[in-house]
Amino acid sequence: MIAKENIFKRIIHWFEQFIPMSFFTLILFAFTIYLFVIVGRSIWSNYNSNKELDKKAEELVKIEEEVESIKYKISYYQTKNFKEKEAREKLGFKGIGEKVIALPVDKEEEKLTDQAIEEVQIRTANYILWWRYFFE
Numbered sequence: 047m048i049a050k051e052n053i054f055k056r057i058i059h060w061f062e063q064f065i066p067m068s069f070f071t072l073i074l075f076a077f078t079i080y081l082f083v084i085v086g087r088s089i090w091s092n093y094n095s096n097k098e099l100d101k102k103a104e105e106l107v108k109i110e111e112e113v114e115s116i117k118y119k120i121s122y123y124q125t126k127n128f129k130e131k132e133a134r135e136k137l138g139f140k141g142i143g144e145k146v147i148a149l150p151v152d153k154e155e156e157k158l159t160d161q162a163i164e165e166v167q168i169r170t171a172n173y174i175l176w177w178r179y180f181f182e
Contacts, residue, residue: 062068122128133139140146 058068130139130141134141138146
């Protein structure tokens with residue numbers, strides 16, 4: 047027993063020579079560092095989880111907006127006005143008492159562009175024209 051106590055004392059003495067703290071303080075220091083690492087990991091994990099939750103919440107809001115938009119479209123597509131409009135445009139139907147008039151399609155050569163219209167040149171300055179209008 048005495049030899050085992052001497053060996054333990056020698057080990058503690060050896061630690062104190064190379065490390066400037068007692069063996070108990072070294073263990074306490076290592077445990078404190080370990081706790082900091084564990085807490086740091088959990089904080090980092092919570093931070094990443096919160097970021098993911100924020101992204102998912104934004105996606106949820108976008109999807110809810112899309113659902114609302116689709117609901118409005120469905121309700122519009124079920125109205126009588128929409129069905130009548132589509133029947134007129136795509137199927138050529140007409141209402142009771144209406145007459146359909148077919149107009150010829152304009153040809154590209156007949157359409158006037160802005161470049162074809164000549165601009166009127168103003169020969170006198172605008173302030174002179176106003177002066178004449180009020181005082182002459």
